[in-house]
Amino acid sequence: MITIRGLTKRYGATVAVDNLSFDVRPGQVTGFLGPNGAGKSTTMRAVLGLDRPTDGQTLIDGRPYRSLREPLRSIGALLEAKAVHPRRSAADHLKALAQSNGIAQGRVDEVLGLVGLSQVAGRRVGQFSLGMSQRLGIASALLGDPPIVMFDEPVNGLDPDGIRWVRELMRGLAAEGRTVFVSSHLMSEMEDTADHLVVIGRGRLVVDAPIADVISESSHTMVRVRTPEAAKLGALLGSSGGVQVSSPEELLVSGLSTDEIGDVAYDNGIRLHELALREASLEQAYLELSREHLDYTGA
Numbered sequence: 001m002i003t004i005r006g007l008t009k010r011y012g013a014t015v016a017v018d019n020l021s022f023d024v025r026p027g028q029v030t031g032f033l034g035p036n037g038a039g040k041s042t043t044m045r046a047v048l049g050l051d052r053p054t055d056g057q058t059l060i061d062g063r064p065y066r067s068l069r070e071p072l073r074s075i076g077a078l079l080e081a082k083a084v085h086p087r088r089s090a091a092d093h094l095k096a097l098a099q100s101n102g103i104a105q106g107r108v109d110e111v112l113g114l115v116g117l118s119q120v121a122g123r124r125v126g127q128f129s130l131g132m133s134q135r136l137g138i139a140s141a142l143l144g145d146p147p148i149v150m151f152d153e154p155v156n157g158l159d160p161d162g163i164r165w166v167r168e169l170m171r172g173l174a175a176e177g178r179t180v181f182v183s184s185h186l187m188s189e190m191e192d193t194a195d196h197l198v199v200i201g202r203g204r205l206v207v208d209a210p211i212a213d214v215i216s217e218s219s220h221t222m223v224r225v226r227t228p229e230a231a232k233l234g235a236l237l238g239s240s241g242g243v244q245v246s247s248p249e250e251l252l253v254s255g256l257s258t259d260e261i262g263d264v265a266y267d268n269g270i271r272l273h274e275l276a277l278r279e280a281s282l283e284q285a286y287l288e289l290s291r292e293h294l295d296y297t298g299a
């Protein structure tokens with residue numbers, strides 16, 4: 001579990017993170033979203049003890065990062081994939097990390113295999129593509145077999161196969177009961193990967209909720225109704241929800257559940273041919289949230 005309490009980080013006049021508190025729980029993938037400059041990387045760096053908070057604290061299973069003796073065994077992280085000595089081979093890079101964290105050298109070959117880099121283990125990291133560097137960063141994160149992993153934009157630079165691989169890896173780690181914390185700009189990717197969502201804007205918490213709740217609470221969630229009496233049903237529903245008559249036989253209704261619409265139809269003897277929930281995408285929900293948040297801060 002990662003605990004963030006009252007975290008504030010200022011760089012001169014810039015408030016990068018502003019009194020942020022949330023938990024990242026084990027057994028699920030928690031997606032970390034926010035517009036550019038929202039403070040995601042700053043938060044992740046604070047968790048790893050790379051940035052000293054101006055105020056507040058971050059804890060790894062109840063302990064500050066700096067108090068961990070062999071940190072790679074507690075939390076593995078991918079922050080900047082290219083932050084590796086360019087002349088070192090992938091294997092040597094991992095061996096050095098393993099040694100400084102009391103990890104058996106045999107684990108190096110294991111993680112190289114796990115991320116699909118066994119063939120290029122001897123190659124200099126400076127010659128790696130961005131995708132290969134991402135895989136190496138993930139290998140470093142997994143080296144200590146940690147109960148907590150944190151990935152900043154892990155699919156950046158990966159091809160579709162690589163993206164699917166990272167998604168399955170994260171889902172697998174969460175299924176094993178680990179804590180998985182991942183930032184991304186790809187909403188569709190988060191929708192497929194994350195169970196829980198933390199959204200920040202301008203360094204402040206905007207949402208901390210299960211992903212299904214975020215999507216279902218979006219006003220873009222609609223019910224599609226097919227009925228030979230669309231105009232009549234539309235008029236009946238119009239007083240309590242938003243109704244669009246999209247064709248003589250079809251309505252799009254927002255603000256009412258399928259149960260409520262079905263009941264109104266039944267009470268008025270209107271035949272229904274279809275009653276289907278059309279859920280908003282995470283992208284729509286997210287855009288709505290960001291807009292609300294910006295409006296709120298603007299006011």
Ligand SMILES: Nc1ncnc2c1ncn2[C@@H]1O[C@H](COP(=O)(O)OP(=O)(O)OP(=O)(O)O)[C@@H](O)[C@H]1O
Nearest residue numbers: 011014015016034035036037038039040041042043
């Ligand atoms: N070392 C630094 N010195 C000064 N300002 C910084 C520093 N690091 C971050 N900032 C500022 O803090 C704010 C938050 O930046 P941060 O990189 O944490 O955002 P982010 O959500 O990770 O953004 P992105 O999605 O673009 O990666 C930004 O305004 C940024 O300019």
